[in-house]
Amino acid sequence: MTTASVIRLSPDQLDELMLVRDGFCSAADLALSMPDGAVFVDLEGAVVASVVDGGLEFAAEDGRPFAQLYGISTSGLDRGARLAARTYSTTVETPTRWSSRDGALAESRDRDHDTRTRWSSRDGAPAESRDRDHTHRALWVDQPSDNVAELAPPNAILLVPTSPSHQPGHHALAALRSALAAAREREDLRVLAVPVELDAHPERRELVERALDADSSSTISDHEASSAAGVFILLTGLSGSGKSTIARALREELIIRGRSVTLLDGDQVRRELCAGLGFSPEDRDTNVRRIGWVGAEIAAHGGAVVACPIAPYDATRKAVRQMVEKAGARMVLVHVATALAECERRDRKGLYAKARAGELPDFTGISAPYEAPEDADLVIDTSEVAVADAVARIITELDR
Structure with missing residues (x-):
């Protein structure tokens, strides 16, 4: 041969x-x-x-x-x-x-x-x-x-x-x-x-x-109506937009409603699941795809997954949606569309200031792009919408 x-x-x-x-x-x-x-x-x-x-x-x-x-x-x-x-x-x-x-x-x-x-x-x-x-x-x-x-x-x-x-x-x-x-x-x-x-x-x-x-x-x-096994809720947006705050509140509300919920917070995922990855376009893509794969596995078994990475690239988010839907689950994409100026104003870690000073290369919104999703199921600006109202909007979307 x-x-x-x-x-x-x-x-x-x-x-x-x-x-x-x-x-x-x-x-x-x-x-x-x-x-x-x-x-x-x-x-x-x-x-x-x-x-x-x-x-x-x-x-x-x-x-x-x-x-x-x-x-x-x-x-x-x-x-x-x-x-x-x-x-x-x-x-x-x-x-x-x-x-x-x-x-x-x-x-x-x-x-x-x-x-x-x-x-x-x-x-x-x-x-x-x-x-x-x-x-x-x-x-x-x-x-x-x-x-x-x-x-x-x-x-x-x-x-x-x-x-x-x-x-x-x-x-x-x-x-x-x-x-x-x-x-x-x-x-x-x-x-x-x-x-x-x-x-x-x-x-x-x-x-x-x-x-x-x-x-x-x-x-x-x-x-019969479609019986998706679970749901993957992906909150995407700039650093400081309010993704993590909404995600934590959403997890609590879903647990109160009797759901099994896994929270994949962006910072925690980078420490555990994606340790060693940097912030190059390739590493950002890998980071979000790993979150998508884990989330799809959990949702396929009936769980609810809430993930809140920055997820700046449209193609990567679409790939995650495909993973989730192929697993027989539902994906809800939430764009936390808080303006850059507001995100900078809230910057408790000083990350935006460092990025402006050139100390943090490849920082999304400053020296790296953020591709706003056109296929978001929900768009929420936390400078205008309170956390409780944001959670209520997501719950309403899930109940559809």
């Missing part, structure tokens, strides 16, 4: 390849270049598949978490060398399901439904021969819910979108737990994990439903 023949897959490319391995499409459906002799590896360097004579030979092991929940059948597909773009036929039975009798994965086979899928190199698409009288109903468990068993139609397939499938996020794992709990409660339900992100990959949803002969489908979010 030469270095040039190794192709490291992105998470999205890996999911596409897994759709082929799991039996939902052919290799010809991929936009992935497949030079003969190429070896595809995942993010950790493990071999996923090789290109041999124009076809794909898959590694025997599936390294994804919950690998037994992926694929149309764990036994109906040859997990090794045969699934490829060239002509190939296999019997694909109904999906595996979680058995409530023994608490282990068991295969539910419908002997009257023998679906055969042929991967044809002539037209590069699956040619399907199916029993059209036997169709399925699909329910996409796209968010955690205690009502999956009640919402699922009879004999439904519970499809759990887990993308990227090599490292499913907290939201996907919580949805998976909900689906498995429902299948333990109702033996007619079957659980199938699929490497799909519904909003980003509508075409993949269609592939999956077509491969399963799903005559109807819906999502949990069609039936």
Whole structure:
């Protein structure tokens, strides 16, 4: 194997390849270049598949978490060398399901439904021969819910979108737990994990439903309001703007209301989580991204996080929002927009004076930029709004 023949897959490319391995499409459906002799590896360097004579030979092991929940059948597909773009036929039975009798994965086979899928190199698409009288109903468990068993139609397939499938996020794992709990409660339900992100990959949803002969489908979010796991409140603004004062008061109010709250104060974070970082643009970016990652992890498990770094860069704040929302939580961005002159007037530490004198390089608002957010959920000027009123405004926003 030469270095040039190794192709490291992105998470999205890996999911596409897994759709082929799991039996939902052919290799010809991929936009992935497949030079003969190429070896595809995942993010950790493990071999996923090789290109041999124009076809794909898959590694025997599936390294994804919950690998037994992926694929149309764990036994109906040859997990090794045969699934490829060239002509190939296999019997694909109904999906595996979680058995409530023994608490282990068991295969539910419908002997009257023998679906055969042929991967044809002539037209590069699956040619399907199916029993059209036997169709399925699909329910996409796209968010955690205690009502999956009640919402699922009879004999439904519970499809759990887990993308990227090599490292499913907290939201996907919580949805998976909900689906498995429902299948333990109702033996007619079957659980199938699929490497799909519904909003980003509508075409993949269609592939999956077509491969399963799903005559109807819906999502949990069609039936229920969004159930974000937690909330991340990011207060951004200049030094001295009042971020920390609001954050501490907000934490107290949320605790009084019964929430579990973590306060990530900018100064404390720099002493503990981000010790050693300076104030260069790169270090500022790293500091806020670390806060975002920790906050997203906490919020994904149902907690409320209040963070109050300066967070001067728009791109970094957007990246944090993406982390939080990907974790299945909600982010509320509060711009504490107190004017620079007022922040300087309040300067108890003398930091602005030192910055004006050139003693503190890269000081936000003086010798380093602050990019005011245009996507803030709330804008609060503490020279005009009292702390209690600021907290009340944030609580009102959270209650929406």
